[in-house]
Amino acid sequence: MDSSSLVIIKYLLLYSEWGNVKRVVNLTLAVVLVVGTVGAVTGVGGPVGAATAQETPECGFPITETDATGESVTVEGPPETVVTLNPSGAQILWEIGAKEKVTGVTKHAMNLEGAEERTNISNAGQTISHEIVVDLAPDLVIVPLSRVATEEDVETLRDAGLTVFAYSTANSIDEVRERTLLTGQLVDECEGAVETVEWMDKQLDIVADAVEDKERPDVLYTFFGFTAGEQTHIHDILEAAGGNNVAADAGIEEYQPVNEEVVLAEDPDWIVLNSNSPEIPEGEGFEQTTAVQEGQTIVLDINHINRPGPRIVYAVQELAEAFHPEAYAEAVEAAESTPTPTGEQPEDDETPASDTEPTESADDDGAGFGVVVLLGGLLGVSLLGLGRKARHTGDK
Template sequence: MTRTTLGALTAVVLVLGLLGATLAPVAGQTPENETAVDCSFPIEVTDANGATVTVTEEPDDVVVLAPSAAQVMWEIGAQAKVVGMPVRYHTEYLERSTEKTNVVGEKGQPQIETIVGLEPDLVLAPNVVSEDAVEQLRNAGLTVYRFKQAASIADVIEKTRLTGRLVGEYDTAREVSARTQATLDAYRNATAGQDRPTVLYTLGGGYTAGPETFIGDVIDAAGGENVAAAANISEYDVISNEVIVNQDPDWIVVPSGVDVPSGSGINGTTAVQEGQVLRVDRNFMHQAGPRVTHPLEAMATTFHPDAADVSVDSASVRSPVCDADAVTPTEPATETTTTEESVTLETNQTFGTTTDTTATSGPGFGVVAAMLALLAAGAFLRDR
């Protein structure tokens, strides 16, 4: 096990649809350059565990086992189908979510008896959920799809479309994915070729997120240079004050609920001296879901003020349309390894000291989810 992975696991203890287009194809036709996907039931796909998952008919009752999966369901307009979810576990920002049945314990892991008692048609399990829990649910006769780790915004786009297909809301999921892709494209293009400010993302407790993570991809898309790379941190690990001081970050980005780093040398960095500290909503930044576009926009327009004038055109994005005659692959959407939402703090355990107590700033179900997923399933994803 690498030092980075160990760090991520420790941090957890401390601390996801391809392109979707809004242009509707002419009935019976697939637009040029657009592939097709079979949206009819039954649907058969292969999940992160390599299991073949068959959803025989459109589900009426769905249980989601992590905040990121809940966020996707709300964004694609499928919240009415959710009968069980992590309630108040980094999900309070989702309208009327407190009316759902809570299906996780204090550590964010699923309560098997509660879930089985709900008799859901489908259970969506981000990979912060342990393989053992998934098997227990399957042995109880439930249909469970376990997602792979989302290590980029592209993975979130793919995950969104896949979720829509699994729950019978593909067209809406396709539109949401299109907006996400268009936003990603717009800010990547707007910041391309410009000087990239150095950025430190702090998770608290000395931890940071490297470039090979979901958070790292957001920083890159926003036109920032992640200082974690200078410390040879690719995923999640502790970054020393010495490296921070030597790298002298132009910006420090801090999720809500976490203290701004301070101490010997750090107070003398450009970011602190110039007051260039940006707060982002941890639920949106740490949960691998469509709302990641909010911190992406905030960072891009902060690092590059000219990017405030970018135009986001979701109609420019094309992706598979529904076609009952289409032959679609059975492989899962994302292709990374250990944890599903590698950037979603999904446990009530967090990095560092929490100071922000606003309703939407509670620990996300992502980084921790990814980390807990690194802990419990290779988890680090409980915020997710």
């Protein structure tokens, strides 16, 4: 697939300014996203939390790891200052208790409490300002690779003398876990990383208990006329919540457009939307679905479903509560009545989603502003939680 197609898909993942988005006309795109080299893909539909017994990583320096660019990266000592070039990286740093080390973030990470006090490293468009990052002189730059933060950015910053570690795109819940633990090692926050992953596993285990042996409703996630098939973290979210992702049943992999014929044929019981694309797409195919006829649609915070970080757990919880309300309530009650050795549940510290600029990307792996103009020229058509309380200051 050429780079233009990838740009289109990533832009569609990220933007909210289009309002009511219509059916894709004469468009056939396949998306090939970079799959992470670290961590195993979670077994679909299984008890996600129980699937990975994590060994406790040890923090020690110097630490040398091979990153997504194939570079052997050495961090000589515990970094005191960190810059991240994508909001999923910032989310992880906030979650594991390393946010005080962060000196620079992109404008797409401004939903995090206190992020406005950090230096904005974004240019006026959707690119990274190398000059700002270099001027900050961080001990470590963390880069989840994307259409905004590219290998070229990584190379430029390395040529400027910075230590840069790049991650590939996380395409499963397990890869989010692995990225979280490795980040903890890189920034000397191993304890916080382990606690974050343990929290994820605990909450996912509650959901797994709730949905075990339950009939799975057919579910379609749609955003700007696209859907998420297999080999995506969103597929993992839908399945972990006790749903059956009909996009996967239709043979869709990665992120692809979904047409009305497929929607009508699959007839989902539930339609899942996000806060940047909250309207049900127009068209008879959608209107005739069981989901629409029975009012079974749900809108999730885009920061929780489209951004591959620990907060994807919120999306799993909210969906499980919608799909299996009684079973989920019973599982939560049972878990709350069982004493656990890890009792601390600090406060929520995420800025409400409404504070996110509606014309900016609220998703990880962000793409560019001005995408409407680009798509108009390229396509010539109109496209169609038991909340977690984080370890230190909490996020949601």
